[in-house]
Amino acid sequence: MKFLTQEEAKRICEKTIAFSKADGCRVNLSGEREGNIRYANNAVSTAGLAEDTQLNVTVSFGKRVGTATINEFDDKSLEKAVRRAEDVARLAPENPEFMPNVKAQQYKATPTWHKNTAAIDPEYRAEVAFRSIEAARKANLKAAGFFDDNTSFQAHANSNGVFGYQELTSLGFTVTTRTEDGRGSGWAKRYANDAGKFDAREASAIAIEKAARSVDAKALEPGRYTVILEPDATSDMLNFMFGAFDARNADEGRSFLSKKGGGNRVGEKLYDEQVNVWADPWNPDVPVLPWDGASMLARERADIIKNGVVAGMDYTRYWAQKQGKRAIGRHGNIIMAGGSKSTEELIASTKKGVLVTRTWYIRMVDPQSQLLTGLTRDGTFYIENGKIKHPIKNFRFNESPVAMLNNIEELGKPVVVGGTNSSFQMLLPAMKVRDFNFTSLSDAV
Numbered sequence: 001m002k003f004l005t006q007e008e009a010k011r012i013c014e015k016t017i018a019f020s021k022a023d024g025c026r027v028n029l030s031g032e033r034e035g036n037i038r039y040a041n042n043a044v045s046t047a048g049l050a051e052d053t054q055l056n057v058t059v060s061f062g063k064r065v066g067t068a069t070i071n072e073f074d075d076k077s078l079e080k081a082v083r084r085a086e087d088v089a090r091l092a093p094e095n096p097e098f099m100p101n102v103k104a105q106q107y108k109a110t111p112t113w114h115k116n117t118a119a120i121d122p123e124y125r126a127e128v129a130f131r132s133i134e135a136a137r138k139a140n141l142k143a144a145g146f147f148d149d150n151t152s153f154q155a156h157a158n159s160n161g162v163f164g165y166q167e168l169t170s171l172g173f174t175v176t177t178r179t180e181d182g183r184g185s186g187w188a189k190r191y192a193n194d195a196g197k198f199d200a201r202e203a204s205a206i207a208i209e210k211a212a213r214s215v216d217a218k219a220l221e222p223g224r225y226t227v228i229l230e231p232d233a234t235s236d237m238l239n240f241m242f243g244a245f246d247a248r249n250a251d252e253g254r255s256f257l258s259k260k261g262g263g264n265r266v267g268e269k270l271y272d273e274q275v276n277v278w279a280d281p282w283n284p285d286v287p288v289l290p291w292d293g294a295s296m297l298a299r300e301r302a303d304i305i306k307n308g309v310v311a312g313m314d315y316t317r318y319w320a321q322k323q324g325k326r327a328i329g330r331h332g333n334i335i336m337a338g339g340s341k342s343t344e345e346l347i348a349s350t351k352k353g354v355l356v357t358r359t360w361y362i363r364m365v366d367p368q369s370q371l372l373t374g375l376t377r378d379g380t381f382y383i384e385n386g387k388i389k390h391p392i393k394n395f396r397f398n399e400s401p402v403a404m405l406n407n408i409e410e411l412g413k414p415v416v417v418g419g420t421n422s423s424f425q426m427l428l429p430a431m432k433v434r435d436f437n438f439t440s441l442s443d444a445v
Contacts, residue, residue, distance in 0.1 A: 003031055003153055004053070006165040012055065012073050013157035019082040022059035022089060024101045025159040028293070029055045032152035037125040040144040042133045047125065059085045063098035066090070097318045101158040105298045109166060110287040114194040117169035120149040124195075128173065132204040136177050139208050145175035147200070154289065156296060164291050169193055173200060176378060177207040178445070179215055184391075185445040186210025187358055187378035189232055191416055191425070193287060210357060210379035217391040219441055220382060226353035226409065227436035228346050228383070231428040233356040233376070234401070235417040240362065241370050241401040242277075242334050242424060245304065247313040251323065256370045256402060257310065264313060271308040271405040278303045279331035285416050286425040288332030299329035331424065338411040338429025346412050346432050348386040353432070355381040355388060359397070370400045375442050394445070395438035407433045 004012070013027045031053035038046045058067045059082065066088030070081040128147045136143035149171040157163040173190045186207040192198045250257035250264035257265045280301040281288045290299055295317055303311035320327035347355060362374035376394045383389065412430030 003033075003151075003167075004029070004155070006155070009153065009155035009165050010157070010163055012078070013155060013163065015075065016055065016057055016078045016082060017157060017159050019079045020057075020059055020086070020159065022061055022086055024060040025082070026058045026101055026296070027055060027157050028058075029053075029155040030152065032150055034148060034150045035120060035122070035125055036146065036148035037129050038146045039129045039133060041142055042137055044126070044129050044133075047122065049122075055081065057081050057085050059089050060098070060100070061086075061089050063094040063096070064089045064092045065095055065098065066092055099317045099321070101160050102162060102296045102317075103160050105162050105164070105291065105296065107164045107166075107290045107298055108282070110281045110290050111284055112169070112193060112287045112289065113167040114169050114196070117149060117171055117193065117195040118151045120151075120171065120195060125149070128200040131200045132175050135201060135204045135208060139177075139212065141177045141179055141208055141211055143175060143177045143204065143207070145173065145204075147171070147173045149195075154293070156291070156293070158296065162296055164296070166289055168289070171195060171198060173198065173203060175204050175207045177204070177211040179211055183217075183445065184211045184213070184215035185378045186212070186214060189417070191418060207378075213381065213388070214379050214391040214445065217380070217393045217445070218382070220354070220392045222395060222438045222440050224435040224437050226350060226432065226434045228343065228350060228353060228355045229359075229431045229433065229436075230343055230355075230357055231415050231417045231426075231430055233359045234404075234431060235426055235428060236359060236362050237372055237374070237399075237401045237404070238334065238336075238426070238428065239418075239424065240364065240372060242304070242331075244367070244370065245313045247315045247323070247325070248319040250313065251319075254367065256368055257313065258368075266310050266313055269307075269309045270402060271305055272408045273308045274337075274408050274411060275305050275308050275405050276337040277305040278335055279333055280335055281332060283333060283335055283427065286333040286335065286418070286427050288425060290329075292329030292332070295327070295329060297327060297329040299332065302328065302331065304331070304334070333425040333427070334418075335427045336414060336429060338414040341410070341412045343412055343430045346410060346430055347383055347388065349410070350383045350386060350432065353383040354392065354436075354438075355379075355383055365398065370402050371398060372400065373398050373439075375444070377444065394442040396440045396442055397437055398439045399437050404431075404433050404436065407435050409434055
């Protein structure tokens with residue numbers, strides 16, 4: 001696949017818009033190359049490379065909207081796509097919440113592209129799998145993992161003169177390591193924009209160590225415990241919570257952020273004072289596009305929680321206009337302040353507690369309180385007098401991230417979690433929290 005340069009992309013976008021006879025026209029043009037390798041039972045099972053480039057054109061007549069998508073970029077094909085979108089728009093019902101195209105935007109580039117990630121090839125992917133498999137074999141364990149890398153560009157434009165273009169790279173890696181008898185399991189996940197910050201051997205070593213230590217797990221009575229949650233143990237829970245920071249849902253009474261009597265809870269203290277969370281598209285560890293793809297609005301650095309107080313929420317353009325608020329691009333990342341301690345140092349300061357490597361199969365129980373249920377897996381351990389004493393059987397938990405962030409005893413050093421399959425890229429600390437609610441045991445490893 002030929003990656004389009006900024007000039008080439010702009011030329012195609014402008015030509016597409018010129019074909020339109022509608023009141024408004026918007027174009028999104030993107031291309032990506034995604035490579036991957038998968039292995040299981042200490043052997044590679046699949047490897048692949050997928051490439052695609054496509055253009056999406058959306059037009060409007062009044063409040064009627066139509067869209068068409070195409071992957072050919074000659075003049076005839078572009079005009080055909082525009083005519084198709086216009087035909088759809090003429091047949092569509094009016095959208096009562098229609099918003100016209102945004103006016104001119106200032107997009108400040110973010111550091112989303114790295115040369116060494118874009119240079120990843122099949123040999124690199126094979127080396128990742130080999131290093132992980134070799135380490136597992138030496139430890140008499142079985143490894144299964146998946147590595148993928150993505151290099152892409154995104155461009156957009158509209159009939160009001162807006163144009164944006166940016167290139168992106170990313171990689172993700174997960175590995176699960178188990179003992180031959182299946183009684184011990186360890187896991188690790190890594191995500192990065194820059195391949196220079198990724199080490200397959202480091203991640204695999206963690207999964208191997210946890211698998212070896214988790215054999216012969218003992219049952220611990222369910223109840224409320226002081227828990228050290230590694231960042232990947234909290235990321236899915238926090239994804240649920242931050243995904244609910246939507247002003248309209250709150251204003252209309254459908255959220256834990258709904259205020260009794262109407263409105264939302266911006267300005268109220270809902271969390272421990274140690275909780276500080278913000279979005280920053282220019283953060284070098286979790287950079288995202290400088291615009292929100294849905295609205296074309298520029299993103300900004302924005303506080304979400306400040307010293308435990310709800311500081312900001314996401315507004316769509318329609319809802320911002322209705323409520324008399326200023327809309328900005330919706331957040332693409334979540335950054336949470338922490339301390340300087342490693343997970344090992346948090347363990348060392350714990351008299352009695354539970355270490356959780358990972359949570360999964362999380363489901364919403366009650367949106368009004370953000371109560372979630374889920375399971376621990378791939379390495380859960382009992383802590384006594386600052387040391388891991390023995391592995392324990394996994395638990396089901398019923399817990400709200402809102403309550404969890406009110407029970408913080410200590411925060412560790414933030415690390416990158418999340419990635420392409422998450423709602424947000426996240427920079428999160430390990431957390432020591434009290435009274436985490438384990439409700440029952442699980443026999444799964």
